[in-house]
Amino acid sequence: MYAEERQQAIADLLSQRGRLSVNELADRFMVTTETVRRDLSTLERAGIVRRVHGGAIPAASLSVLELAVSERDLTHGERKDRVASAAVEFLPRAGGSLLLDAGTTTARLAGLLPLDVSFTVFTNAVPIASRLAGRGNVELHLLPGRVRRTTQAAVGEETVAALDRIRADIAFVGTNGLSLSHGLSTPDQSEAAAKHAMVCSAQRVVVLTDSSKIGHESTVRFADLSQIDVIITDDGISAEDQKSLTDIDIEVVVA
Template sequence: MYAEERQQAIARLVTERGRMSVNQLAREYAVTTETVRRDLSSLERIGLVRRVHGGVVPPSSLSLIESGIRERDQVNTERKERIARAAVAQLPPSGGTVLIDAGSTTARLATLLPSDHALTVFTHAVPIASRLAGLRQIDLRLLPGRVRRTTQAAVGADTVSFLSDLRVDVSFIGTNGLTAEHGLTTPDADEAAVKRALVASGSRVVVLADSSKFGIETAVRFASAAEVDVLVTDDEVSSADRRALARAGMEIVVA
């Protein structure tokens, strides 16, 4: 099957079935996931599909490409748990400072912070702050700003301004999309501005991203691959993706 024929078939299948994952499409057409991602990029450019976390949907099925925090928390849960556990090893020494970005995987990291490891934690995420409030080993600092309903995270000029004066040992960052060429992306411009400031505030930047985020480029880039020190991900990431990101300067930790 030629690429054009396969892409037409994919567009028809997605229209018939609704949401399809990259892995499902790769099995359906006996091609690699990298080939599927290239096909989906081509189809999205001409408006035949819309890419979402780990897959694709018909263009008419989404009024908003960004899913809410509750929806995301129920997707790829086992992978996210492994990633969060592996990310604990990236914490600074006891007494250090960290920033924790909003997101379902970063929220899991927050629940795994060791009880004997004192940290000052800055976050703009209300769910993360609620999990950490009252923990004796955590000195919690909640960032100012307007709270978005979709992500339950503070955004806006006040949030970015606060971060511009902040320097922490490690920033733990989530992302909606990740490619070696285009970097890290998110659908919302206000979220992107805060994430950009979170990255700039960290002496080390650690990204937590499961394999469903790879090959996806959403609307707004907030960091290049070269700005990330460590990527913690799962073992379903292809070797080609790992090599490309390593060439960009990332240390890859596979959970």
């Protein structure tokens, strides 16, 4: 069993049982306790579980958990961890206001926010809000709107209107596709409208994407590449794509 398959199975089992110990999981999957702890750390960074003494529990309600443990979240998990870690370097050093888009990589970034810096965070993502709600150094604003079941993201006219009133220091945005000809894109019209409003509401825009999205185009464009300041991706990006992006004055960070 590959690591991502085992992590998926652990998340499914936790959703059924509610709480499991490290020793139970090690016995069940015939791996060492150290391997289980690494798996739980990966799942915790993704906002799927919460580590407790000797084991783990689900991080949120069942509906949020079902989203988080989907194949969408665990695919390219190691790459997304690297991208999120690299994004920490772009956080305002003295604190400030952040827009965190819904997505699996932005959820990982939320879990990496430093504890010794104060941030004002606006997000339309229920899993991210759940993750940050108890943080003493975060002033959290959950954007209004209709919550899509498939992504747990608030979308719609209320979401766009709320974003129109915000001017954040930096937005961290995910995407389903990124190409020179079509810009940043996503399959859903309402998600695209929310993402577009988020891009327009920040002084600086940082896109977090694993390299599998580069060169891919989804149905609805939500931003032109001219609106993007930084793209953080993994080392799967081709030299040709990296040069094409830097040639149009986008900073490309390879994690």
